[in-house]
Amino acid sequence: MLRVEEGFLYQAPRGTSDILPGEQVYWGYIRQKASAICALYGYQRIDTPTFEDARLFERSIGEETDIVEKEMYTFEDRSGDRLTLRPEGTASVCRAYVEHGMHTLPQPVRLYYDAAIFRYERPQAGRYRQHHQFGVEALGDGDPALDAEVIEMAWQFYVNLGLRGLSLNLNSIGCNSCRPAYLDSLRDYYSQHRESLCPDCKRRLSRNPLRILDCKKPSCIPFSERAPRSIDYLCRECAEHFDRLERYLVLLNLPYVVNHSLVRGLDYYTKTVFEIAPEGEIAAQATIGAGGRYDDLIEQLGGKPTPAIGFATGIERLVRNLKKQKVAVPANPSHAVFIAYLGQDAKDVAMKLASHLRNSGLSVALTFGDRSLKAQLKQANSTGVQRAVIIGDDEVRSGAVMLRDMDKGEQEMIPLDKVAEVLSQVVA
RNA sequence: GUGGGCGUAGCCUAGUGGUUAAGGCGCCAGGUUGUGGCCCUGGAGAUCGAGGGUUCGAAUCCCUCCGCUCACCCCA
Incomplete structure (x- = not known):
């Protein structure tokens, strides 16, 4: 919670709202x-x-x-x-x-x-x-x-x-x-029933008699039903x-x-x-x-x-x-691929690969906190990606990366320079 | 502008005068020295909307303000 000084915290001004990603x-x-x-x-x-x-x-x-x-x-x-x-x-x-x-x-x-x-x-x-x-x-x-x-x-x-x-x-x-003739006849009509109208409508009578027509007060509705109709004028x-x-x-x-x-x-x-x-x-x-x-x-x-x-x-x-009405709206497209890395050398490879994949038109998610592979895959899972790329010391040495299918749980080694090609075929 | 209801962690909720405000979801970490969804364990996160008052003691009672919400008014 954002608190700036005693008794005050910032929030969106009254009657305004943030339209969050979920909306x-x-x-x-x-x-x-x-x-x-x-x-x-x-x-x-x-x-x-x-x-x-x-x-x-x-x-x-x-x-x-x-x-x-x-x-x-x-x-x-x-x-x-x-x-x-x-x-x-x-x-x-x-x-x-x-x-x-x-x-x-x-x-x-x-x-x-x-x-x-x-x-x-x-x-x-x-x-x-x-x-x-x-x-x-x-x-x-x-x-x-x-x-x-x-x-x-x-x-x-x-x-x-x-x-x-x-x-x-x-x-x-x-x-x-x-319209003037119509307004006159409306005024004449409502004036005859002036005493039965609600206070708001009494005020409207002189200023804007048109508005009496859509008054929702039960006391006014019966009169409006029999009021002169604009299309007749x-x-x-x-x-x-x-x-x-x-x-x-x-x-x-x-x-x-x-x-x-x-x-x-x-x-x-x-x-x-x-x-x-x-x-x-x-x-x-x-x-x-x-x-x-x-x-x-x-x-x-x-x-x-x-x-x-x-x-x-x-x-x-x-x-x-x-x-x-529970209308189904299309979900926002998720990322195509998540890149997980282990260690600083792998991080360099991951960053280069992310840049390369993005330049190839693939949307990439990754997180930079040097977190455990478990944590990274957990995030990949909740991000909803279909594929995850895993890069560790072995992959850095061999010049190939592990490509994991998140739905099937299967994975295979792919040469680094083929990743973009393989992913573009595999990801919708 | 008028009147009613409401306000407890990011979200949902328990607690209605008495020791460190409870739980679920979510988040973070560990259980696996490189593998997600299930499970287990731990952690962070709340000056109980804000300010004031009553009281030995207030999330709980009172007042004011702010916000949300519903009904008016009006508008998309």
Whole structure:
């Protein structure tokens, strides 16, 4: 235990965690599936800075949202600039799109990222102060077919991971021209029942009536079931967009359900919003992926009017679900060979041989503590190697080494200069 | 930000007021003067999350803080 002074010991900051080697099999698996699906759909990787000008997030996510109001890690640097550790991935990608003139590329521009996300929240299962998201953004095309493609890609990603029993929730929250009328009617409706709503929802009534819809309080749910539905208030363009999207989803055999109370916590969404969560789990932190269209955001950030849609998934939550569903992930490959040595002359030979084998593309494990052969073979055993090379005085003198098959327990002498050749044939 | 549960070596667990805090896994070493997986023996490793208080005496009771966890809130 690391103890620095009385009463204090270093540990990872609250809500963060070390991802240890034993966990990395999941992370490697997820990232491999992520880059594979991106290759299939033609998405290219983009990396953006971990921190950005604070105003980028305040303007894109929305000043009135919980994320901006109380969850951002915002600080001043030594020159007085206000910076924020990114609380989501989309704003940075849009900023980069504008900054680098990506509107001159063939549209839509398809990008993906895999990045750490920071929010000051009270940690619990599936919710952290630093977590990781894999996300995709398709910028520069307003066709509902693109919505369908992004949703299909997200769905297929989970299928490829081996996750089962997921449900896809879909809704449309309209655009700037039709949403105000919808919000008015929501306000009117809930105002009639104001006294029956929970305190939080009374507050939401004036500020953000959309959020009342997904209140989980038993007292509020019955009202939300009879509340005006956004899809009934869509303008002609939004209604047609939603209609065509549904047809494409059916065409692609995607088992979606329209959820009229699905709203998102970020203000930039327009038209299509969707969420993917394990069936039957309503808890907010059960959602493993979510996304939607944000047709006004790029213009809002100083670019030309550019429709776009994106999707993001929380990697920690994926790991959680992979474990919960006991999905078998491929184990990390072990070393090909362990080299054990006895005595200082043999140690020289061992080091040279290790270097030579590694240059030949073979992964080598060995330990340098001049330990007993028994101890070294014990370690070879727990390392899981198929073969061990044993070098002692006899081998140094004869110029050959003992090659031991760890499964069979058989061994034979091999000339030193043939070891690489023999091992490459023998080891998978 | 609110409320509940929890915190004993790297991991899991016993111990709920009384002499050097017990065991399992793992680690290290020996049993084999050059041979792993099983077995046996030994060793290292814990200021019992931290700080303060009650008491002759605290891992055990009380307070505060930190962390984990669950439910809210919200989000991936």
